Amino acid sequence: xxxxxxxxxxxxxxxxxVRGQHSDYQAHYLVGLLNLPNSNVPDIFRNxxxxxxxxxxxxxNWIAHPDAPFSDMPWxxxxxxxxxxxxxxxxxxxxxxxxxxxxxxTMALGKFFCLSDNGYGSSTNSADYAxxxxxxxxxxxxxxxxxxxSSMFGRYTEAELLGAAFxxxxxxxxxxxxxxxxxxxxxxxxxxWADLVKDRVLTGRDLDPEGLAVLSNDCAVxxxxxMTSILNVNPTTGEVLSPFxxxxxxxxxxxxxxxxxxxxxxxxxxxxxxxxxxDADECLEVPSEVVSANGxxxxxxxGGYEGFAALPDGSIAAFLEKPLSGEPxxxxxxxxxxxxxxxxxxxxRSFRGFYQFEKNAVSIADVSAVPGSSRYALVSExxxxxxxxxxxxxxxxxxxxxxxxxxxxxxxxxxxxxxELDENLVMANKKCILNLHIVDDPWDVDGDGIERIALTQxxxxxxxxxxxxxxxxxxxTNYPWTNQLGLNLTELPYGxxxxxxxxxxxxxxxxxxxxEILQDYMSMAGGAKAGYVEPATVEAETSAAASxxxxxxxLYFISLGLASLTLCSL
Numbered sequence: 304x305x306x307x308x309x310x311x312x313x314x315x316x317x318x319x320x321v322r323g324q325h326s327d328y329q330a331h332y333l334v335g336l337l338n339l340p341n342s343n344v345p346d347i348f349r350n351x352x353x354x355x356x357x358x359x360x361x362x363x364n365w366i367a368h369p370d371a372p373f374s375d376m377p378w379x380x381x382x383x384x385x386x387x388x389x390x391x392x393x394x395x396x397x398x399x400x401x402x403x404x405x406x407x408x409t410m411a412l413g414k415f416f417c418l419s420d421n422g423y424g425s426s427t428n429s430a431d432y433a434x435x436x437x438x439x440x441x442x443x444x445x446x447x448x449x450x451x452x453s454s455m456f457g458r459y460t461e462a463e464l465l466g467a468a469f470x471x472x473x474x475x476x477x478x479x480x481x482x483x484x485x486x487x488x489x490x491x492x493x494x495x496w497a498d499l500v501k502d503r504v505l506t507g508r509d510l511d512p513e514g515l516a517v518l519s520n521d522c523a524v525x526x527x528x529x530m531t532s533i534l535n536v537n538p539t540t541g542e543v544l545s546p547f548x549x550x551x552x553x554x555x556x557x558x559x560x561x562x563x564x565x566x567x568x569x570x571x572x573x574x575x576x577x578x579x580x581x582d583a584d585e586c587l588e589v590p591s592e593v594v595s596a597n598g599x600x601x602x603x604x605x606g607g608y609e610g611f612a613a614l615p616d617g618s619i620a621a622f623l624e625k626p627l628s629g630e631p632x633x634x635x636x637x638x639x640x641x642x643x644x645x646x647x648x649x650x651x652r653s654f655r656g657f658y659q660f661e662k663n664a665v666s667i668a669d670v671s672a673v674p675g676s677s678r679y680a681l682v683s684e685x686x687x688x689x690x691x692x693x694x695x696x697x698x699x700x701x702x703x704x705x706x707x708x709x710x711x712x713x714x715x716x717x718x719x720x721x722x723e724l725d726e727n728l729v730m731a732n733k734k735c736i737l738n739l740h741i742v743d744d745p746w747d748v749d750g751d752g753i754e755r756i757a758l759t760q761x762x763x764x765x766x767x768x769x770x771x772x773x774x775x776x777x778x779x780t781n782y783p784w785t786n787q788l789g790l791n792l793t794e795l796p797y798g799x800x801x802x803x804x805x806x807x808x809x810x811x812x813x814x815x816x817x818x819e820i821l822q823d824y825m826s827m828a829g830g831a832k833a834g835y836v837e838p839a840t841v842e843a844e845t846s847a848a849a850s851x852x853x854x855x856x857x858l859y860f861i862s863l864g865l866a867s868l869t870l871c872s873l
Contacts, residue, residue, distance in 0.1 A: 324661055325717060329736045329815055333744040333756055334773070334808035335443035337462045338800045341378050341782060345437075345467040348376040351499065352492040356428040357783070365424060368783045372492070376433060380780030380804050381417040383611065383669060384765040385517040385538070386410040387438060392520065402770045404675030404818075406613035407519045410769065413442045414465065416523070416538045417765070417804075418515045420779050422507030425604065426529055426569035427587040429507025431492045433499055436515075436538050438465040441775055443808055448746035458749045459800050468541030470512070470525075472503045474645070476534070476546045479572045485509045489583035505543070508587065509571070513764070514611035514670075516619045522643035524619055526608025529569040533608065533621065533638060533649050545648035550607075550636070552600045557654040557728050565627075566599035567607070573597055602627055609764070610670030613640075616677035619649075620721055622658060624667045631727050632657030633667055656724045660684055661735060663713040669766040671774070675818045678722055679825065683739070683766040683776060686713035689759065689788050703788040714739040714763055716776070718815075720825055732825055739763055739776065742809060758807050761787050765806070771814035777806035 358367035422429025440463035514526025532547040549564040574586035606625030619638040668683040689703035720732035740757040765777035785802040792798035
């Protein structure tokens with residue numbers, strides 16, 4: 304009788320567990336951590352002055368840094384990660400096996416394009432940061448703890464830099480409707496930029512590149528936040544292949560409004576060309592009212608494209624980062640990349656629907672295609688934890704590591720059906736399978752004796768599915784504003800590594816990204832797992848489950864007082 308009683312309590316409690324709107328976390332394990340040292344910059348970055356718009360002084364997030372300006376342009380983190388594909392350019396002896404079913408064919412093992420952020424955080428401080436795409440090899444030793452092997456591999460593995468290319472516009476495709484040109488034609492820090500001026504290299508004043516959809520090693524669609532716009536580029540060479548295309552506004556039915564486009568206060572179309580020619584620093588941003596006065600729909604200056612998924616059907620699911628006022632979620636557009644022939648831009652085909660956040664999330668972090676599927680995508684969403692708050696500007700809040708803090712983590716990884724919309728055009732079938740702040744580490748691959756780890760960064764802006772089981776997710780460091788938790792980094796055992804660009808490899812215990820398994824999983828009401836008991840069957844299942852559920856776990860539920868309401872109804 305006692306066993307039956309506690310079994311009923313445990314089952315009833317499980318049926319009302321608080322798990323978030325769409326949380327359905329799946330069993331998984333940490334494979335390992337990697338970092339790319341900030342000191343490991345490519346030769347093309349060296350001897351180019353950068354950071355002249357940053358104040359020099361005691362470290363203060365977003366305001367000042369003791370080493371500014373920098374004599375070598377630094378890494379500033381990566382805002383997207385995309386596959387490098389197996390092709391005829393692969394060197395002899397390189398492995399050609401990898402995951403197929405991607406937009407560009409078969410992924411090269413462990414090799415990725417990583418897109419730079421716009422620089423130091425905004426159009427107002429990044430006019431001297433040259434935009435770039437890196438090629439990085441991400442491999443980590445892992446042997447399931449065999450023979451105590453986890454202790455042999457170390458906490459971090461250094462990622463290998465294969466190369467990098469500046470985004471540049473030799474064909475002069477990039478120009479604004481008012482006649483404005485790119486930043487290097489108006490102003491650069493000094494003579495160290497002479498080669499960048501000649502090559503027409505783009506800067507963080509021109510674009511804020513946050514989304515990248517790679518269709519081949521020679522063709523990708525890039526998403527920008529400052530306008531908001533899309534354009535074609537060669538991800539290997541960095542060459543701009545087309546003019547940019549502005550994002551159309553939509554009506555309440557999701558139809559494009561003719562000649563109505565999104566724009567932000569950082570969009571150069573709102574500047575007077577004469578002002579740019581005299582001193583481009585006089586128009587790094589405009590007042591908000593100028594945007595609407597010029598006939599545009601204003602969007603947040605950091606709310607444009609953040610997540611691009613190149614789908615196997617050849618289209619792109621293009622996610623904005625933040626919702627527009629009054630809308631039920633993030634806009635997702637259907638983009639046709641076109642042929643990627645020189646001069647041919649991508650095309651907006653339609654509005655796919657709204658992606659709705661989990662509670663407390665505020666931004667899209669990144670999006671990955673699912674190999675072999677044009678119906679589903681994997682979305683990483685976040686809030687602003689731990690934040691980059693200046694004590695002078697926000698005296699009501701403590702530092703990032705003081706509790707209560709301004710925000711608690713809301714970094715989830717969710718699968719979404721791009722085709723299933725409700726009456727409000729919201730993508731209704733969504734399941735969050737991982738929380739980046741409660742990642743299981745059963746083999747203690749990071750060597751800290753704790754079987755859990757968190758990817759602690761305000762901007763976890765890289766995610767990619769690499770096979771049926773595994774993902775790589777990584778950070779956008781916002782360098783030099785890397786001390787986001789307000790700690791003494793010199794006292795941390797891995798203080799340097801958490802300032803670097805970092806990646807985490809996580810694998811699920813079941814092949815959740817296998818297309819057939821994924822379809823079955825997404826069709827389950829409530830994301831039922833193996834062993835899940837529907838609330839309506841609790842009473843019928845009590846006797847059969849009693850012996851297994853009368854355990855310390857059952858007693859633990861009761862000790863917390865969680866079962867008190869259930870006891871009253873028994």
